[in-house]
Amino acid sequence: MPQGELCNRQPIVTDEQLKLTLSDKSGKKYYAEMLELDVDTNALWATIQKTMKARLKTWLEICAHCGMCADSCFLYQVNDCVPEQVPSYKIQSTLGHIVKKKGQVDNEFMRHCMKVAWSQCTCCNRCGMYCPHGIDMGVMFSYLRGLLYSQGFVPWELKIGSGMHRVYRAQMDVTTEDWVETCEWMAEETEEEWPGLTIPVDKQDAEIMYTCNAREPKHYPEDLAEAAVLFHVAGTNWTVPSEGWEQTSLSMFAGDWECCKDNVNHVYDAIERLNPARVTGTECGHAHRATVIEGPYWAGREDGLPPKPYIHYVEWLAEALREGKLKIDPAKRIKEPVTLQDSCNYVRNQGLKDVTREIISYIVEPGYFVEMAPNKEHNYCCGGGGGFNGIGMYREQRNVALRKKMDQILDTGCKLVIAPCHNCWDAIRDLEEEYEIGIRWSFLKPLIIGMLDIPEGMRVEW
Amino acid sequence: MYELLTGPLLWLVFAISFGGLLVRVVLYFKGLSQQLDRVAYKAHLSYGLKGAFNSIISWLNPVGARAWRKKPGYTFIFFAFHIGLLATPIFLAAHNIMLQENLGFSLPQMPAFFADLLSWTVIVACVAIILRRIALPEVRILTTAYDYLLLVITVAPFVTGLIARYQMGDYQFWLLAHIITGEIWLLCLPFTKLSHCVLFFCSRAQLGMDYGIKRGGLKGSTFSW
Ligand code: SF4
Ligand code: SF4
Ligand code: SF4
Numbered sequence: 001m002p003q004g005e006l007c008n009r010q011p012i013v014t015d016e017q018l019k020l021t022l023s024d025k026s027g028k029k030y031y032a033e034m035l036e037l038d039v040d041t042n043a044l045w046a047t048i049q050k051t052m053k054a055r056l057k058t059w060l061e062i063c064a065h066c067g068m069c070a071d072s073c074f075l076y077q078v079n080d081c082v083p084e085q086v087p088s089y090k091i092q093s094t095l096g097h098i099v100k101k102k103g104q105v106d107n108e109f110m111r112h113c114m115k116v117a118w119s120q121c122t123c124c125n126r127c128g129m130y131c132p133h134g135i136d137m138g139v140m141f142s143y144l145r146g147l148l149y150s151q152g153f154v155p156w157e158l159k160i161g162s163g164m165h166r167v168y169r170a171q172m173d174v175t176t177e178d179w180v181e182t183c184e185w186m187a188e189e190t191e192e193e194w195p196g197l198t199i200p201v202d203k204q205d206a207e208i209m210y211t212c213n214a215r216e217p218k219h220y221p222e223d224l225a226e227a228a229v230l231f232h233v234a235g236t237n238w239t240v241p242s243e244g245w246e247q248t249s250l251s252m253f254a255g256d257w258e259c260c261k262d263n264v265n266h267v268y269d270a271i272e273r274l275n276p277a278r279v280t281g282t283e284c285g286h287a288h289r290a291t292v293i294e295g296p297y298w299a300g301r302e303d304g305l306p307p308k309p310y311i312h313y314v315e316w317l318a319e320a321l322r323e324g325k326l327k328i329d330p331a332k333r334i335k336e337p338v339t340l341q342d343s344c345n346y347v348r349n350q351g352l353k354d355v356t357r358e359i360i361s362y363i364v365e366p367g368y369f370v371e372m373a374p375n376k377e378h379n380y381c382c383g384g385g386g387g388f389n390g391i392g393m394y395r396e397q398r399n400v401a402l403r404k405k406m407d408q409i410l411d412t413g414c415k416l417v418i419a420p421c422h423n424c425w426d427a428i429r430d431l432e433e434e435y436e437i438g439i440r441w442s443f444l445k446p447l448i449i450g451m452l453d454i455p456e457g458m459r460v461e462w
Numbered sequence: 463m464y465e466l467l468t469g470p471l472l473w474l475v476f477a478i479s480f481g482g483l484l485v486r487v488v489l490y491f492k493g494l495s496q497q498l499d500r501v502a503y504k505a506h507l508s509y510g511l512k513g514a515f516n517s518i519i520s521w522l523n524p525v526g527a528r529a530w531r532k533k534p535g536y537t538f539i540f541f542a543f544h545i546g547l548l549a550t551p552i553f554l555a556a557h558n559i560m561l562q563e564n565l566g567f568s569l570p571q572m573p574a575f576f577a578d579l580l581s582w583t584v585i586v587a588c589v590a591i592i593l594r595r596i597a598l599p600e601v602r603i604l605t606t607a608y609d610y611l612l613l614v615i616t617v618a619p620f621v622t623g624l625i626a627r628y629q630m631g632d633y634q635f636w637l638l639a640h641i642i643t644g645e646i647w648l649l650c651l652p653f654t655k656l657s658h659c660v661l662f663f664c665s666r667a668q669l670g671m672d673y674g675i676k677r678g679g680l681k682g683s684t685f686s687w
Contacts, residue, residue: 054493055668062658062665065595065604068529068536076600083603092604129687130529132521132540133662134669293676297500304502304676351678351685377678377685378528 004033009040009152011256012163021163026392027156037152039110044151045103052099056143059135060096063088069137072130074380074404075120087127087137090120095144114153117144119394122386122401124344129377141386145255154254155391161250162259169266170214170246180242182217186225193460197232199224202274203239208316209276209308210240211247211267211291213284213422226445227282230317233452234325244270247281248422249290253387257298264295271307278309280316283443285345285421286385288312293349312346314420317444318355321362329453334364337414339372341405341428342379343421353377356420359444363451370412380404382419384427402431409439417441464634467641468560475645482652483660490664499672506675513674513685514667520687521666527687536594543587546580547616551644553577578627581620588617608655615650618643 003009006021007030024030069087070076076085083089094113098105121141128136148154149162164171174182180201187199200206208231216223231238244266251259271279281288292310296303320326340360346352353376360369372379383401388394405427409417419425419441428441496502503510520526530537551557554577558568572580592613595605622643626636650656673685 051498053495053498054490055499055665057493058490058661058665062655062661063604064655064658065601065606065609066536066540067598067601067604068533070600072529081600083599086600086603089603128669132527132529133658134517134521134666136669294500297497297502300497302496302502303505304496304500305505349677351673351681351683353683 003037003152004030006030007033007037007152007159009150011166011259012159013166015167018160018163018167021156021160024156030156030159031393034111034153035107037107037110039105039107039151041103041105044098044105044147047147047150048099048103051146052143056140059133059140060092060099062133063092063135064133066132069127069131069135072127073121073137074124074126074383075122075401078383078400078403085120087121088131088135090116091137091140091144095140095147098144098147110148110151110153113144114148114155115394117141117148118155118158118387118391119397122344122381122383122388124381124385125348126344126378126380129348142252142255145253146257147255149255155387155393157390157392158250158254158387161387161390162254162256165249165251165256165263166259169243169263171248171250172214172218174214174217174246176242179217179245182221182224183240186221186228190225190228194229194232194458195460197228199228200239202242203237204274206237206239206274206276207278208236208238209271209274209279210238210281211245211270211279211287212240212282213248213287214246215248215422216282223282223443223445226449229449230320230326230445233454233458234320236320236325239274239276241270241274244268244273247291248284248287249295250387250390252286252290252294260290260295261298261300264291264298267291267295268299268307271310276308278311279306280311280313283313283420283422283425283445285343286423289345289349293346312350312352314346314352314356314359314444317448318358321359326448327453328362328448328451332451332453334416334447334451335368336416337368337370337412338364338416338418339370339409339412339414340375341372341382341417341419341421341424342375342377343419343424344379344381344385345421345423347379348377351377360418363447370414372408372412380408382421382424382427382431384423384430389423389426389430399430399434402427402434406431406435406437410437415439418444418447420444463638464641467638467645472641472645475648479648479651483657486652486657487660487664490661494668499668501668501672501675503671503675506680509674509679510671511674513672513679514670516674516685517666517670517687518663529687539587539590539594542583543591546584546587546620550577550580550584550620578624581624584620585617585624588613612650612655615643615647616656619647 006024012018012021067086073087079085094116123138123142125136125138128138161171183199183201191197210227247267249260249263251263292306296305340356382405388398388401417428417439419428420443425441425443432439524530524537524541553570553572555571558571562568595601619640622636622640626633626640651659678685
């Protein structure tokens with residue numbers, strides 16, 4: 001059977017195709033077409049030969065089958081330790097099999113791989129820390145996702161997601177006009193309370209260029225306003241680019257590497273155009289991973305770094321608090337047990353573990369901060385990583401995945417969870433919706449704004 | 463027969479085995495790709511080397527990595543097995559006598575009692591590893607016939623060596639069996655998963671570099687394995 005109208009090997013590149021795919025409710029037709037989709041086995045094998053280098057090949061070969069990685073994986077733990085959830089098994093029985101067969105696999109097997117790749121691994125990279133050989137299944141699953149994407153075996157939402165990035169260069173249909181209008185609108189609204197506040201677009205040579213997650217302008221514009229308030233109060237000379245402001249990458253979750261490259265270059269172009277001293281992004285883990293940690297490699301940058309120092313929001317915030325640019329009113333500090341979600345995407349993937357705790361030390365009354373166990377680089381994924389949150393077909397599995405975080409939170413006894421990562425924030429919200437354990441969750445921005453010690457006259461109270 | 467096996471053939475086996483392992487190491491590092499692996503190995507070499515060192519050291523130490531500390535039972539078996547496997551052939555008196563005769567030098571030798579103990583350790587640990595493979599569902603699902611075959615190949619020189627040493631049965635026969643199984647083991651090193659004896663260091667160093675560079679090192683956070 002040839003390729004389907006919606007489910008095929010071509011990426012979505014036109015608005016028309018995007019709308020068509022979107023109009024297919026829950027991907028009914030898309031998944032029906034997938035049942036018939038041919039596997040281009042020759043292309044699959046050719047890709048593997050070209051892209052599978054020493055590290056991955058060696059990992060597949062030398063895995064000692066020792067099972068040490070089993071309980072490092074939260075999905076293994078929450079799924080009653082079924083052996084099918086052992087990280088090594090998951091990769092050996094999918095990618096390992098494709099390689100062994102030199103790409104000669106059929107439709108049914110590819111669909112099986114899709115299920116494993118997107119519903120049994122969030123690419124959280126935790127297992128890599130527990131394997132004596134240093135075999136990182138998160139890395140290998142990302143690779144497998146790329147192979148599956150290139151063959152059209154990708155969940156409907158992520159096909160659309162990477163299509164959005166290709167067509168709009170944003171994970172949602174936010175155009176340049178929409179974005180600039182949102183900035184103006186938020187500046188106007190916020191200025192009433194914060195006289196003099198602006199959201200400068202395309203300002204040259206600013207101290208900080210700010211980038212965000214397209215869901216913010218689309219669904220939570222107040223997040224942008226909150227960022228503006230904090231930059232304003234801290235007296236930062238900042239700007240947002242009119243183009244290249246979106247730093248998330250559903251294409252990374254989808255395994256659409258070509259699109260990843262295009263997107264990150266768009267952001268880097270903005271940096272080169274506006275020439276800020278530094279760049280910071282919003283409270284999002286995967287966006288940071290995409291733009292700052294993996295992005296430079298997609299873009300082919302030799303030093304593995306973005307064109308200018310690009311820090312995560314928690315780093316900017318910690319610095320502003322440390323330097324006294326933002327002051328916390330001691331009376332308003334958090335005085336209830338509170339815990340912190342360590343986002344794998346910037347903790348395990350960039351080592352930003354202490355800086356969030358430094359922020360905690362300014363905003364939480366001593367004695368009230370409770371660590372999750374385990375934490376820092378050993379923390380578990382929230383359960384919604386790697387695109388898991390957004391895939392309707394695997395909702396049930398995702399809900400099971402949330403249980404690890406639920407138990408971790410319940411064990412702390414806290415009712416308040418600080419989650420400086422968009423995905424984690426969503427997962428924790430869903431977790432409360434699903435299991436009703438009576439918790440609240442928050443980004444840092446609104447918490448900090450509520451606690452600021454604001455210089456006289458800076459804010460107009462209504 | 464004995465002369466042949468311990469003479470020219472042995473040298474050939476050594477050449478193939480150690481030469482092959484060297485080739486594997488070279489190929490590993492040559493096959494790394496900064497863009498596909500997403501690690502800028504060269505640009506941040508000092509951070510990378512620090513990470514690589516940290517990673518290797520942490521895992522060679524039975525209490526160095528969190529994974530080892532979490533599974534003390536298995537860790538004990540694992541280290542006993544590997545220490546016996548490496549130390550016995552290198553420091554065995556009989557081997558060193560051969561070395562002395564052929565090359566005119568020898569390594570420190572261990573007392574016979576100690577060599578026996580280590581050989582038994584390898585065998586007992588091997589049995590424990592096999593039982594673990596059968597008993598634990600998470601290991602059973604991963605285990606293939608190939609895994610058992612490699613264990614047999616690995617432990618065979620120890621079994622035959624001990625039989626010869628205790629002079630059970632025909633000494634000449636068991637001695638030859640010991641030499642042949644030992645040579646098979648050596649030949650398997652570069653061509654099978656046993657290549658992990660060198661690739662372990664490559665892979666560990668590689669992941670250590672990754673962590674030492676972009677996954678924390680450049681941000682000044684040491685990574686606790
Ligand atoms: S811990 Fe590593 S070597 Fe052992 S089974 Fe898992 S991936 Fe393979
Ligand atoms: S990367 Fe995370 S989710 Fe995937 S197998 Fe490893 S521990 Fe499990
Ligand atoms: S959603 Fe959060 S916890 Fe989960 S993988 Fe992403 S960053 Fe990690």
